[in-house]
Amino acid sequence: MALDLDEVRRIAALARLELKPAEEELFVEQLSEIVDYVDQLREFETAPGSCEDSLAEPMACGAKAAPEADDVAADTLPRTRFLDNAPRVLDGYLVVPRVVTAEKAGEKETKRR
Amino acid sequence: MSEIRQWGAEEIARRVRAGEISAVEVFDACLRRVQAVEPKIVAYLRVMAEEGRRQAAAVDRRRAGGEEPGPLAGVPVAIKDNISLRGQPLTCGSGILEGYVAPYSATAIERLAAAGAVFLGKCNLDEYGMGSSCENSRFALTRNPWHLGRVPGGSSGGSAATVAAGGVPLALGSDTGGSVRQPAAFCGIVGLKPTYGRVSRYGLVAFASSTDQIGTLARSVRDAALGLAVIAGGDHRDSTSVHRPVGEFPGRIEEGVAGLRMGTLREVDPAELEAPSRRNYEHALTLLEGLGAELREVSIPTLRAAVACYYVIATSEASANLARFDGVRYGRRAAAGGSLAQLYAGSRSAGFGQEVKRRIMLGTFALSAGYYDAYYDRARRVREAMRHEFAAAFERVDALVVPTSPGGAFAIGERIGNPLAMYLSDVYTTPASLVGLPALSVPSGCDRRGMPLALQIMARPFDEATTLRVGRAFERAVGFQGEPGFVEPPAA
Numbered sequence: 001m002a003l004d005l006d007e008v009r010r011i012a013a014l015a016r017l018e019l020k021p022a023e024e025e026l027f028v029e030q031l032s033e034i035v036d037y038v039d040q041l042r043e044f045e046t047a048p049g050s051c052e053d054s055l056a057e058p059m060a061c062g063a064k065a066a067p068e069a070d071d072v073a074a075d076t077l078p079r080t081r082f083l084d085n086a087p088r089v090l091d092g093y094l095v096v097p098r099v100v101t102a103e104k105a106g107e108k109e110t111k112r113r
Numbered sequence: 114m115s116e117i118r119q120w121g122a123e124e125i126a127r128r129v130r131a132g133e134i135s136a137v138e139v140f141d142a143c144l145r146r147v148q149a150v151e152p153k154i155v156a157y158l159r160v161m162a163e164e165g166r167r168q169a170a171a172v173d174r175r176r177a178g179g180e181e182p183g184p185l186a187g188v189p190v191a192i193k194d195n196i197s198l199r200g201q202p203l204t205c206g207s208g209i210l211e212g213y214v215a216p217y218s219a220t221a222i223e224r225l226a227a228a229g230a231v232f233l234g235k236c237n238l239d240e241y242g243m244g245s246s247c248e249n250s251r252f253a254l255t256r257n258p259w260h261l262g263r264v265p266g267g268s269s270g271g272s273a274a275t276v277a278a279g280g281v282p283l284a285l286g287s288d289t290g291g292s293v294r295q296p297a298a299f300c301g302i303v304g305l306k307p308t309y310g311r312v313s314r315y316g317l318v319a320f321a322s323s324t325d326q327i328g329t330l331a332r333s334v335r336d337a338a339l340g341l342a343v344i345a346g347g348d349h350r351d352s353t354s355v356h357r358p359v360g361e362f363p364g365r366i367e368e369g370v371a372g373l374r375m376g377t378l379r380e381v382d383p384a385e386l387e388a389p390s391r392r393n394y395e396h397a398l399t400l401l402e403g404l405g406a407e408l409r410e411v412s413i414p415t416l417r418a419a420v421a422c423y424y425v426i427a428t429s430e431a432s433a434n435l436a437r438f439d440g441v442r443y444g445r446r447a448a449a450g451g452s453l454a455q456l457y458a459g460s461r462s463a464g465f466g467q468e469v470k471r472r473i474m475l476g477t478f479a480l481s482a483g484y485y486d487a488y489y490d491r492a493r494r495v496r497e498a499m500r501h502e503f504a505a506a507f508e509r510v511d512a513l514v515v516p517t518s519p520g521g522a523f524a525i526g527e528r529i530g531n532p533l534a535m536y537l538s539d540v541y542t543t544p545a546s547l548v549g550l551p552a553l554s555v556p557s558g559c560d561r562r563g564m565p566l567a568l569q570i571m572a573r574p575f576d577e578a579t580t581l582r583v584g585r586a587f588e589r590a591v592g593f594q595g596e597p598g599f600v601e602p603p604a605a
Binding site: 003007008010011012014015016017018019023027030031033034035037038040041042043044045046047069077081082084085086087088094096097099 | 212213214216217349414415417418420421422424425432436439440441442443444445446451452453454455456457458459461462465467470471473474475477478481487488491492494495497498500501532533536
């Protein structure tokens with residue numbers, strides 16, 4: 001099936017991507033071609049019964065996964081070591097643009113403090 | 114005496130343990146080789162000259178102090194740059210992780226270090242492991258050491274290139290749909306994708322969680338097996354890893370293939386193979402038969418659906434896994450201003466390369482309302498059918514042999530503009546990924562341009578031992594000479 005420009009824009013919004021106009025055009029063409037190819041899946045047999053019963057992935061090879069660890073407290077990595085990688089930090093917290101705004105305060109309120 | 118850079122991991126460890134040579138001497142020899150060839154092939158994103166040398170010195174001190182230095186004593190290992198090594202930058206070949214430093218080491222890394230291995234550097238890759246040519250890295254273009262105008266394969270292209278070029282005897286890669294096996298094939302070395310669950314993924318950056326697996330690349334089957342023996346095993350930090358013995362190295366690896374039932378697939382279309390690959394594959398089957406294996410044809414009808422199935426499932430999982438890269442907790446953040454949603458979209462759009470965006474888009478589409486049943490769920494059901502077909506096949510045979518790739522390494526730039534053509538080259542590697550089987554790629558000769566070709570051996574889940582045993586017998590019979598020539602492309 002062919003994807004149109006609106007469809008590509010809808011997917012980009014879901015995927016939290018901003019595409020440039022040239023990228024949108026390229027993806028309309030390329031994703032359409034790929035989806036056309038993928039459509040051949042319809043021609044193949046699928047497994048009998050419901051997949052929900054067999055829970056195909058991830059552990060369908062017949063092996064038991066690692067047994068649960070003993071339920072004892074253990075050290076975790078120090079918070080500072082993780083926060084070292086964050087783009088903006090304040091007093092041990094991640095800094096992001098304001099997400100809760102007074103009603104009708106609008107875009108102005110969401111600007112960085 | 115051969116040069117140190119030509120020694121395998123097994124030989125290095127044996128000599129270091131015996132005190133014939135120091136780990137530092139080995140490291141310096143490998144480092145010199147890397148520095149000599151790196152300007153041509155660009156396999157590394159970061160060479161760890163100082164850190165690696167310190168680790169080698171520590172191995173020597175342990176040995177001098179009477180400690181057992183381990184089965185990989187003093188073996189220099191290269192690591193694909195989507196595997197965490199504490200204190201080292203981890204880029205995944207992506208702009209979005211620029212500046213990120215791994216706060217902990219992957220379990221596979223800890224196990225290698227405990228076995229006496231030392232780390233020589235972090236290798237280039239297709240961004241997040243997404244690609245079959247290593248051309249999708251934000252930072253470097255890795256070239257095939259056999260011919261510098263050709264791709265090394267992907268996504269573990271840097272790992273494969275440095276092993277082939279004699280930089281290190283052993284490297285780690287990750288294989289989601291063929292990313293260890295295909296670059297190993299293109300570079301004329303051995304690549305092993307273990308069974309799903311065999312190796313802990315703790316510290317491996319996730320691409321498609323239902324198929325991702327860390328694997329080994331080496332110049333011999335024995336070295337790939339030795340690396341696996343060290344990194345395999347259950348881990349409480351990865352709930353999908355399996356507590357099940359992989360067996361001591363070398364186990365039954367030298368026992369040959371006499372009496373083994375070897376399956377060929379009816380669905381491998383000879384017309385799809387490039388002519389030299391077809392002849393090479395037929396020759397490989399003749400060799401195996403000559404070694405005493407019994408060939409049988411089996412059928413996996415869904416093989417023809419593998420690429421479609423894989424690219425729906427892997428991209429769906431990737432679209433979820435890569436949602437975490439949003440400019441908030443790590444990596445690059447887009448210029449400040451605007452809403453949180455704008456910060457997410459701005460950071461992701463600037464940070465991700467085009468192939469990653471394309472796959473996130475495809476996966477988001479396959480999971481979206483109205484399309485989920487027709488794409489993601491359909492692919493999941495075909496995958497389940499494929500699993501049944503492989504299980505039935507393995508009632509009749511002990512191993513399956515197919516080409517690793519339809520042809521040898523292609524030219525840089527040849528397929529980058531056509532994503533579907535690039536995906537189709539994964540036709541023979543994706544089935545083992547979808548079903549979780551162990552699969553080994555072993556060099557099988559060269560095409561008429563002198564580029565390596567390879568045979569892939571698959572076996573039942575957790576039966577790496579059979580893939581290795583077949584691979585070892587085949588390797589001996591082929592007698593492949595693994596010395597790349599660094600051929601320059603014709604001047605443009």
